[in-house]
Amino acid sequence: MMPEKPIFVTSNKNKLREAEAILGVKLDRAAPNVPELQSLDFAEVASAKARAARAALGDPNAPVIVDDSGLVVNAWNDFPGALTKWFLRSVGVSGLLKMLSAFPDRSARSVCVVAVSASSGEIHLFRGEVEGEIADAPRGAAGFGYDPVFVPNGHRRTYSEMGDEKHENSHRNRAFNALAVWLTAGRKG
Template sequence: MKVLFATGNIGKYHEAKQILARYGIEVERVDLDYPELQSDSLEEIAAYGARYCAESLGQPVIVEDSGLFIEALNGFPGPYSAYVFDTIGNEGILKLLEGEENRKAEFISVVGYCEPGGRPVTFTGEIRGRIAEEPRGEEGFGYDPIFIPEGEDSTFAELGVEEKCKISHRTKALERFAEWYKNNVAG
């Protein structure tokens, strides 16, 4: 069994490969850029992206849209996480939270699946945690050096990809997708 994953983010691809391998699903990356719908909803963004990619490729495909929601910032950067990471980055986020005691945050991942001519389906995963006081660790990508999952003292970047992929938002979303896929598509 093989699924195409349209993403420009190599870190996401490596994680998805590792997670879906447990279900006997092989992942192949397609470097197809899809228009990111301006929306507050990760579900809408993932559904739109999946449909767009399925139509352009003429093949079934998954996309994944994720965001970091910080409580003290009313959920910012949320659906704007990619833009915010590319502009102010981890240092900018830490600056916004300077002196803030409420460090609570949540990572959310939404996987969108669509077949050509079909309706997109979405699967969501989430993990609670907190924002570190300073960036720590070398592994992973994006906000990993500043995100500490609940029940841990280390950031995702310190825990490493293997540990991260036991518990992450992306793992939960992809597991939900894989269960559905096995029952509804691949038999």
Template sequence: MRLHFITGNKGKLEEAKAILSNYGFEVKMIDLKKVEIQSDNLEDVAVHAIKLIDNKYAPVFVEDAGLFVEKLKGFPGPYSSYVYKTIGCDGILKLLEGEKGRSAYFMAVVALKLPSGEVKVFKGVTRGVIARVKRGSRGFGFDPIFVP
């Protein structure tokens, strides 16, 4: 079965293909400019985006994820993409310099639109800590500083 993935992020696309191919899904990227609302809730962002997508692409999904650092009161959270592009991993490490509490979690939300127009939402959380230095050369985004 073919699933359309609304993303411009090739890293996310490759991850989705690797996971979903194990279940018989063929994932095709559609690089549409999605309008993102400003919200502190990732689910609101994903649901708003998927509702704007034409049913001709269904089944279609969007994914939004964020790094939530507890010592920073959940920052960068839903603004992770912007924060990564502006201050990156080094900026997060700088904000945590001298801090003992380094607990954090990644949250990912997937909104799936079925051919009927019905929207289903799936959420996952991985808890961990922020490393003191960047590690590894694989992955993307905040992967080099997040230790599950």
């Protein structure tokens, strides 16, 4: 039986649009409520999420794609990492900036790991990272999460100030481009 169209598990329509643009294919979208492993390790979280999503969808004959992304602050020994969503929900960008104010090192990485659960159940991982630093104050109106304070190396603007330009070489773009190369090589299932 031929594999079905890949299913991207996300509740964020903007992530779906971005993933489809990078991959050059239409994806089915699903948003089952799946438990999310709590760990600083993006690959561990994305792998567990991909397995849980495949099970929640009834083990479809299609690749199931998930992503996990976040901010890694070097001065904090890679925290909040894969816990970024929960961290920002709790303290917000202003809390992040206040806590970081005691540290002279403002370097950070924006990380995305895409996990694909093949119809065989095998998990394939694709990682994208962008080095940068945390700005002193939020800037820009576009984006979400830590976009107003993350400045990629080689730039003066935050992800929020970049608008759609962010997507040209973002952490998510790098991870999904790695997936696109893998899919192009015919490893879809």
